Amino acid sequence: MRRKKLLIGASVIALAAAGVAVALAPLAAEPEREKDCGDVLPPLPGEAARPAKPEPAWAQKGGSVNDASCLSRTPVAGIVSPHSEKEVADTLAYARAAGLTVSPAGVRHSMGGHAFRRGGIMLDMRHMNRIELNPESSTVTVGGGATWHDIQKAIHPRFAVKAMQSTDIFTVGGSISVNAHGMDHQAGALMGSIRSLRVMLADGRALTVSPEENADLFHLIVGGYGLFGVILSAELQVVPNDIYESGRELVAMKDLPARLAKIIADPNVGLMYTHLSTAPGSLLDEALIYTYRHTNEAGMTRAPLGEVGSVKMRRLTVNLAKKGPVFQSLKWWSEKNLEHRFETCTVTRAQAMHDAEACLVSRNDPMHDSVPYLRNHLKNDTDILHEYFIPRDRLIPFVNGLREIVRGQDANLLNASVRVVGKEDNFLTYAPQPAYSVVLYFNQRTDADGNPRMQRLTSALIDLAKAQGGRFFLPYQLHYTPEQLEASYPQIRGFFAEKRKWDPAGMFRNTWYERYAPALG
Incomplete structure (x- = not known):
């Protein structure tokens, strides 16, 4: 009898352990795909696109996109993933002819539709990821779609990034668009380590901007949420890998x-x-x-x-x-x-x-x-x-x-x-x-x-x-x-006025802009 009770007890313990393992498994499981929790972004008036030729090479035509919140599912005209400056220019030319808006995007870790807009083109910049280390000038020139993870691998062990976000998943263009900051309190935010940027404006012109050259536009693009131009590349300072x-x-x-x-x-x-x-x-x-x-x-x-x-x-x-x-x-x-x-x-x-x-x-x-x-x-x-x-x-x-x-x-x-x-x-x-x-x-x-x-x-x-x-x-x-936005950012009306000056046709737009510009512009 005692042996029988021990066997029953052991069986109960084994079943309980198995139950705990089953319960914990989902908490440690790998994601099967990018999470999609629906769409809670505010609705926008739709825009009927006029046909234009030639069309860009769509990475995705139609369909929807989302961001890291998984709560921002948004229908778009499509996704274009350029590999060159010419492909960016061609996409902008198509958008102008078709009456479509364009939203530059990286890994989409902003959580309010900052990287896309309903009915527009999402410009996925991640293939523009060239990395060139310049040891003599202690700089690295990178494509706007390069991630900090890949930059670190390219410049290690001699050099290190001067300023970046605290994790390395983000693209350079995305980090510049929010003026990200990280662990180096002496270096400050990313803006302080930018030597220059090459950007493409809504009319297809490519310009160099920096603290000294086209400085007004530089101060708008850094922390400008992709509303003033496409960041094609950046020259950034690097420091010794101390x-x-x-x-x-x-x-x-x-x-x-x-x-x-x-x-x-x-x-x-x-x-x-x-x-x-x-x-x-x-x-x-x-x-x-x-x-x-x-x-x-x-x-x-x-x-x-x-x-x-x-x-x-x-x-x-x-x-x-x-x-x-x-x-x-x-x-x-x-x-x-x-x-x-x-x-x-x-x-x-x-x-x-x-x-x-x-x-x-x-x-x-x-x-x-x-x-x-x-x-x-x-x-x-x-x-x-x-x-x-x-x-x-x-x-x-x-x-x-x-x-x-x-x-x-x-x-x-x-x-x-x-x-x-x-x-x-x-x-x-x-x-x-x-x-x-x-x-x-x-x-x-x-x-x-x-x-x-x-x-x-x-x-x-x-x-x-x-x-x-x-x-x-x-x-x-x-x-x-x-x-609340204007109370925290009293310069927001001036920001939207500058946006209209540099992009009078309103090509570069995103859900964030559509939510707040009509009320504060």
Whole structure:
């Protein structure tokens, strides 16, 4: 009898274990295809295209496109994927004759239809990805469709990117169109590392623009969301691929501004970023500061750039955190206590390292992350980015308000980080003064209730940022009103007026422009 009970017990345990494995499998599964959650973008009046010859070489004729939100399914005239400047010019000529609009696009990680428009041509620039390193001038000339991932591989191990986004999946043209920033607080946003751009205007003219040449247009194209021209190529500054000693420290949120101020003033810190707790018990009350300090490079060897490992385990951790407070707490506990023990040290000394020695990495390593673990196979589920630029002396009041809103609206906050942003002087600047960037990563259901809840959350956070003298980033969902846009960006009417001056026929358009230009133009 006892043996029989043991056998039954063992069978029950085995079945339970199998059930857990089955339940967890979708959380770690690879996505089967690009996720499509429908279309929540505002409707636009349709345009009947007039026939024109010759037609471009369509990569896709008709059909629909979407973006990283998976919520922006939009019917288009088609997709053209040019391989040369001539093919771009031919596509624009066809669009002018056919009365179609054109939207330059990269990997489409903007989340509000910024890379396409209903009934228009989406110009997929990813085949214009030539990369040419110029060691003598410490520059790299790249096509607008080149990704930071490929640029890093092309210039490693001698050189590193000066300024780029914190992950490497984006195209150069897309990053320039939003004036992206990243981990290097000394380099500033991408605008500061651009030597020159080659762009094509709506009439088919190709121009060189830079801080010195055609400077007015340069300041409009950087952070101009593809509305002034097609970015054909860019000449960017590169820097030595320095070796850093990685470090991390846990601080209370109340002490974070003072600690960050000291790190910013330290010239030996080359890269930095901060993660805030998303665990319910310490929500936004704790911060982990990650730093990369210059170190002596004598006798050291840089390893080839590797790809991110443990993808399924990372995906499982992120997706479990969507399931409730226990897993959210476990995720933060793991980051505080476990993750650093598995850090990959990519730089080796000529002599053997001792166990107590710090982990060394090259500059390229922390930014060489294509975040494959954020892609998933989950149904009725998407993840949404927000970003807010807060004056440095108002960070604590903003975070206190953020905590209250997240708890009050029961928002599913998966990740929160802080980065350092300097003053940016492009036309549609998000940082008219030095600021901290607060980046938020929310999980959203795609059912009938999910989008209205995200809209309420977004509106509340935009108002909070404005009350603290800050601004919100524009590449994300279109959940803000024209009045909120103008309150945060008082230069928006001038921006739209410049758009009409440089593109009087309105060839370059996207869903974002169609949503706000009629109200504010």
